[in-house]
Amino acid sequence: MLLPLLFITPAVAVLLALSIYPLIYSVTISLQRDTSSGTVWGVGNFTRLFTDNFFWTAMAHTFVYAVAALTCEFLLGLGLALLLNAQIRGRGFFRASLLVPMMLPPVVVGVVWRLMLNPDFGAINGTLKWFGISTESLTWTASPRLAMLSVIAVDVWQWTPFVFLVLLAGLQAIPQEPYEAALIDGSSRWQTFRHVTLPLLKPAILIVLLLRTMDLLRVFDQIFILTEGGPGFATETISLYIYRTAFRFFDFGYAAAMSFVLLALTNVVSAIYIKFLQPPEAT
Amino acid sequence: MDHKKAHSVRYLLLVPALVFAVAPVYWMLTISLKTEVEQFATPPPWFVFTPTLAHYYDAFVTRGFGQYLLTSAIVAVTSTACALVIGTLAAYGLARFELPFRLNRRLSLWILSTRMFPAIVTAVPLFLMMRDVRLLNTRAALILIYTAFNLPFVVWMMRGFFADLPRDLEEAALVDGDSRLGALVRVALPLVAPGLAATAVFCLIVSWNEFLFALVLTQTEAAMTLPVGIAGRVTQYEIKWGVMSAAASVAIVPILVFALALQKYLVRGLSMGAVKG
Numbered sequence: 390m391l392l393p394l395l396f397i398t399p400a401v402a403v404l405l406a407l408s409i410y411p412l413i414y415s416v417t418i419s420l421q422r423d424t425s426s427g428t429v430w431g432v433g434n435f436t437r438l439f440t441d442n443f444f445w446t447a448m449a450h451t452f453v454y455a456v457a458a459l460t461c462e463f464l465l466g467l468g469l470a471l472l473l474n475a476q477i478r479g480r481g482f483f484r485a486s487l488l489v490p491m492m493l494p495p496v497v498v499g500v501v502w503r504l505m506l507n508p509d510f511g512a513i514n515g516t517l518k519w520f521g522i523s524t525e526s527l528t529w530t531a532s533p534r535l536a537m538l539s540v541i542a543v544d545v546w547q548w549t550p551f552v553f554l555v556l557l558a559g560l561q562a563i564p565q566e567p568y569e570a571a572l573i574d575g576s577s578r579w580q581t582f583r584h585v586t587l588p589l590l591k592p593a594i595l596i597v598l599l600l601r602t603m604d605l606l607r608v609f610d611q612i613f614i615l616t617e618g619g620p621g622f623a624t625e626t627i628s629l630y631i632y633r634t635a636f637r638f639f640d641f642g643y644a645a646a647m648s649f650v651l652l653a654l655t656n657v658v659s660a661i662y663i664k665f666l667q668p669p670e671a672t
Numbered sequence: 673m674d675h676k677k678a679h680s681v682r683y684l685l686l687v688p689a690l691v692f693a694v695a696p697v698y699w700m701l702t703i704s705l706k707t708e709v710e711q712f713a714t715p716p717p718w719f720v721f722t723p724t725l726a727h728y729y730d731a732f733v734t735r736g737f738g739q740y741l742l743t744s745a746i747v748a749v750t751s752t753a754c755a756l757v758i759g760t761l762a763a764y765g766l767a768r769f770e771l772p773f774r775l776n777r778r779l780s781l782w783i784l785s786t787r788m789f790p791a792i793v794t795a796v797p798l799f800l801m802m803r804d805v806r807l808l809n810t811r812a813a814l815i816l817i818y819t820a821f822n823l824p825f826v827v828w829m830m831r832g833f834f835a836d837l838p839r840d841l842e843e844a845a846l847v848d849g850d851s852r853l854g855a856l857v858r859v860a861l862p863l864v865a866p867g868l869a870a871t872a873v874f875c876l877i878v879s880w881n882e883f884l885f886a887l888v889l890t891q892t893e894a895a896m897t898l899p900v901g902i903a904g905r906v907t908q909y910e911i912k913w914g915v916m917s918a919a920a921s922v923a924i925v926p927i928l929v930f931a932l933a934l935q936k937y938l939v940r941g942l943s944m945g946a947v948k949g
Binding site: 392393394397398399400401403404406407408409410411412414415418440469472473475476477483484485486487488489490492493494495496497499500501502503504505509510514515516519546550601603607609610613614628631632635636641644645648649651652655656659662663 | 880
């Protein structure tokens with residue numbers, strides 16, 4: 390009994406100290422509020438959530454961002470995976486090149502797209518001007534109207550490759566037999582896709598949707614570099630608002646309280662994911 | 673004939689996607705190599721310009737990016753090494769020992785679930801903890817946190833590799849009088865070496881790319897990682913496009929080299945939550 394402990398204890402100890410203890414600590418922070426008469430214990434930070442417009446706006450931004458990006462990434466990723474799921478020349482080259490955005494550090498993605506989207510000398514407006522298109526109203530991340538669209542587009546640029554990669558792997562794991570059977574039955578291409586490909590691809594689709602949803606709900610890095618949540622608060626998602634509360638206003642208690650709402654949201658998704666990944670019982 | 677036509681349709685759609693994926697990165701590379709006059713020229717010179725290395729010199733010699741680069745490398749390598757040692761031990765334990773109370777399964781799931789916390793949730797208490805123990809603005813703080821962060825991933829990857837390995841060889845070593853640890857190091861590890869290497873590369877990429885913890889925990893020149901250094905330059909009023917692009921271009925080199933070496937393991941690694949925190 391002692392031997393397994395020697396192997397497993399270090400990992401458990403590290404995780405207890407640096408993942409679980411911080412969460413417990415965070416609970417105690419969230420239950421404290423600094424007032425003029427000293428620190429007060431209570432659920433004040435949590436009740437404040439209900440009347441805080443910034444919080445609800447940030448939540449709304451997060452949902453808009455997540456739903457829009459997830460939809461685009463899924464449709465584009467599936468399309469690309471279907472396109473590359475064939476014996477075509479240069480397949481490996483296409484696959485490797487399409488994966489580039491996903492591997493980049495998020496900070497670099499931010500830099501790349503600041504360069505692309507700059508209204509005055511960015512590559513996009515510069516190239517549009519060259520074609521004689523007026524770019525006066527296309528101020529991208531600087532415009533409250535276009536900023537959200539811009540940050541969503543950048544997310545789609547970076548993470549569609551991930552969806553594509555997982556779905557392509559899923560497609561390649563499907564055996565040939567069902568397709569042969571469908572061919573004999575005289576199914577149309579759409580019918581084959583609908584009744585053979587999609588059902589067999591379901592596990593891969595589920596994995597990719599859950600993982601992307603988790604990441605989208607907590608998005609921080611690229612938006613921070615691209616707009617810092619602005620202009621105004623037009624692109625402030627929940628993670629950015631928590632960051633601002635904690636590290637600009639130093640209101641750690643309220644930041645901790647908000648972070649538990651985010652944790653609850655992502656936990657619902659991760660619980661489904663972990664249930665789905667169930668390891669084999671007997672190992 | 674029909675086959676050929678179908679393929680040209682595929683190319684017709686794939687080529688624009690390829691351009692869209694790669695062109696922005698290429699654009700940044702050109703900015704890092706252009707003089708300021710050419711950076712702001714209209715129409716933007718996509719292909720024809722006079723390359724210069726002045727921005728690279730400026731970033732890494734004149735300004736502090738050489739220091740950030742060093743910090744990033746030290747933090748990434750050290751935290752990866754720690755996570756590999758601790759994680760491989762646990763993975764081996766979970767794969768080879770029969771624990772009571774279905775602990776194998778429960779511990780594995782618990783370990784994985786710690787990987788799913790959003791970074792900002794633990795960033796707030798970790799900042800306060802590190803402040804209390806006076807580890808703010810140190811490499812040690814980042815090394816500790818990245819070790820914990822990569823650990824679940826290492827455990828899950830390596831557990832899978834060990835589970836695929838037949839037990840007979842290690843049992844033979846045990847019969848010959850080797851200890852369990854000896855059997856792991858001398859018999860099992862060499863057999864899972866490719867998997868171990870892939871896992872290491874994933875950890876390196878995660879640590880190298882990580883931004884939020886580094887932003888929160890390191891604000892001094894001496895402790896800053898490359899992403900934080902780059903971000904600091906972006907959000908200032910006057911943006912040095914050339915310097916920023918040069919630093920960012922250097923930041924992607926190790927990633928691209930590693931990623932190409934890793935293609936085979938990408939799907940397995942990514943669905944265990946590598947790359948993104």
